[in-house]
């Protein structure tokens with residue numbers, strides 16, 4: 001979409017996230033703002049990596065994600081508000097792959113009382129402490145198969161959070 005409102009002030013392309021103990025890769029380069037990349041990185045390394053060991057007993061090795069940056073309106077409606085994806089402040093996640101070969105899919109495993117379901121609940125709750133907006137399958141049918149995470153501002157002073 002040719003829209004002058006789209007763009008990222010300080011872009012970074014993420015291939016993966018790692019530290020001394022953990023390394024997780026994305027399926028393709030994730031293009032986001034530097035500030036957003038920091039929030040994603042903290043969440044993955046501090047919260048999601050822990051939940052993987054805790055619920056799945058196996059390290060997380062791949063994070064199934066979308067591309068991050070997309071110049072579009074919310075829910076792809078032509079006259080909608082600009083999506084946080086169009087500013088490099090949003091990421092969609094669909095599934096997670098572990099070193100033992102297990103895969104957790106948001107579409108398949110959300111809401112189930114299984115280790116996979118509990119893994120998703122735990123990382124969703126942790127995301128709500130770091131991102132301003134977290135939308136999953138309980139939010140609406142558009143999010144049946146993914147988590148949408150963004151750091152967009154709600155309300156006058158950006159303190160209003162959405163966690164669904």
Ligand SMILES: [Zn+2]
Pocket residue numbers: 085090091092147148149
């Ligand atoms: Zn999204």
